[in-house]
Amino acid sequence: MENNRVEVHPILGEFNTEKKLVKFRYNDTELEGYEGEPIASALLAAGIKIHRYSLKEKKARGIFCAIGRCTDCVMVVDGNINVRTCVTPLKEGMVVQTQYGLSAKEA
Ligand code: FES
Secondary structure (H helix, E strand, O other), rough: OOOOOOOOEEEOOOOOOOOOEEEEOOOOOEEEEOOOOHHHHHHHHHOOOEEEOOOOOOEEEOOOOOOOOOOOEEEEOOOOOEEOOOOOOOOOOOEEEEEEEEEEOOO
């Protein structure tokens, strides 16, 4: 698989120096990523590009700015909506869900 992982981020800095793999849940799937890398980077490395669906038009959204400014990458993380996954470091055991409007459930 092509490596889409973000190695250096303009806000969070450099990642993967320790290369500690951690498990996390994405919807109904268990994935692995490097602790401390942006959640969005771990998802991108797994080929996942859709993070949310817009509230009104239900259009797919994903990484756009990658620096925490646009909100296109927001997802439900550990039950919290609107988490900017491009600037949120990955931790062991996180539960990351696609966001539909303002929830993790499709309307
Ligand atoms: S991609 Fe713009 S805030 Fe995350």
